[in-house]
Amino acid sequence: MVTTVGIKDVAVRAGVSAATVSRVLNEHPAVRADTRSRVLVAVAELGYRPNAVARSLRTHQTRTLGLVISDVLNPFFTELARSVEDEARALGYSVIIGNADEQPDLQDHHVRTLLDRRIDGVLVSPTDGASPLMLDAARSGTPMVFVDRWIPGVDVPVVRTDGRDAVRDLVAHLYALGHRRLAIIAGPAATTTGSERVDAFRDALREHGLPLPAKYIGQGDFQADSGRRATARFLDLAQPPEVVFAADNLMALGAMDEIRARGLRVPDDVALAAFDDVPWFVHTDPPITAIAQPTGELGRVAVRALIDRVEGRTAASVALSARLVVRRSCGEPEGSNP
Numbered sequence: 001m002v003t004t005v006g007i008k009d010v011a012v013r014a015g016v017s018a019a020t021v022s023r024v025l026n027e028h029p030a031v032r033a034d035t036r037s038r039v040l041v042a043v044a045e046l047g048y049r050p051n052a053v054a055r056s057l058r059t060h061q062t063r064t065l066g067l068v069i070s071d072v073l074n075p076f077f078t079e080l081a082r083s084v085e086d087e088a089r090a091l092g093y094s095v096i097i098g099n100a101d102e103q104p105d106l107q108d109h110h111v112r113t114l115l116d117r118r119i120d121g122v123l124v125s126p127t128d129g130a131s132p133l134m135l136d137a138a139r140s141g142t143p144m145v146f147v148d149r150w151i152p153g154v155d156v157p158v159v160r161t162d163g164r165d166a167v168r169d170l171v172a173h174l175y176a177l178g179h180r181r182l183a184i185i186a187g188p189a190a191t192t193t194g195s196e197r198v199d200a201f202r203d204a205l206r207e208h209g210l211p212l213p214a215k216y217i218g219q220g221d222f223q224a225d226s227g228r229r230a231t232a233r234f235l236d237l238a239q240p241p242e243v244v245f246a247a248d249n250l251m252a253l254g255a256m257d258e259i260r261a262r263g264l265r266v267p268d269d270v271a272l273a274a275f276d277d278v279p280w281f282v283h284t285d286p287p288i289t290a291i292a293q294p295t296g297e298l299g300r301v302a303v304r305a306l307i308d309r310v311e312g313r314t315a316a317s318v319a320l321s322a323r324l325v326v327r328r329s330c331g332e333p334e335g336s337n338p
Contacts, residue, residue, distance in 0.1 A: 004044045006259075008041045009046055010043055010175070014035075014041070062120055064116075065088055065122065068097075068098045068122065070126075079218055081097055081299070084300075086299075091304075096309050107124075108133045111124065115142065120143065126191070127190075135151070145315065146160075147158070148161070148193065158318075161322045162320070164196075167291065169323075170273055171207070174273070184201050185244065185245070186218065224251065224254035226254065229253070229256075230253065231244055241270070249281070259272070272288060274288055281327070289330045298320060
């Protein structure tokens with residue numbers, strides 16, 4: 001039979017009142033140092049664990065945050081989740097993670113479940129901007145921060161990456177290499193990242209007097225299979241593109257698979273670039289040129305913004321900068337970059 005150690009047991013062991021034990025555990029400043037020391041020794045000796053549920057009823061806080069990400073299998077979101085969890089733990093919070101799997105209904109299920117569990121606040125990377133539940137939660141005053149993606153017009157702080165300059169750098173790099181027919185595999189138009197990356201690519205091409213015809217825009221869903229299908233359509237054109245730019249890492253993987261399945265080579269026959277750099281891009285043959293987001297910092301900043309909202313402080317939107325990482329998948333000379 002397991003005996004539960006209570007706050008009164010700690011008080012008896014330390015020779016103080018239960019109220020004093022409570023003040024020590026809640027880090028109240030009006031406790032003498034020697035008393036605090038005796039209480040903490042008693043806590044350690046008895047193995048006392050404070051009742052988190054009871055504490056949440058008193059303080060109306062659970063010290064728990066929610067995180068709803070779009071796809072846990074996408075390396076970008078995996079790294080984002082890890083940085084969120086690490087930062088939250090360092091600041092005294094736990095995190096419950098829900099994977100929406102790019103499905104609006106599943107996203108809403110996770111958000112509803114988290115709110116029912118009385119979490120203090122939630123980070124969300126929305127799968128689209130048409131969820132009534134998300135809109136109601138944001139407008140009801142629930143502490144919320146959008147991360148990576150956002151819902152336009154909703155008054156919620158957004159922590160994201162601004163990739164426009166990096167896309168401009170990529171197109172300038174491709175133009176300098178002599179490429180003129182550039183295609184893009186886009187993400188879902190219902191997501192802000194899906195539409196924004198196409199707009200940035202089109203604007204960058206325009207700066208060099210290059211068009212982006214409809215035939216060079218492939219519709220993807222941020223999954224590898226869609227990257228493969230879009231690339232197959234590009235390669236079946238009478239005049240296929242010289243470059244395929246995938247708007248995320250998984251679609252880039254699908255594009256490479258299709259190129260190789262046809263007996264073609266990267267970059268000799270088709271150049272390849274991607275948004276969202278991942279560690280394994282260094283190990284592909286050839287290594288893939290990519291736009292790198294500061295994913296770890298994105299998660300850390302998002303957590304701090306959410307905790308500011310939870311604790312009653314103002315939180316502003318933040319846009320971090322992406323950067324171009326040049327490798328050999330676009331025709332760079334051997335050894336120009338790792």
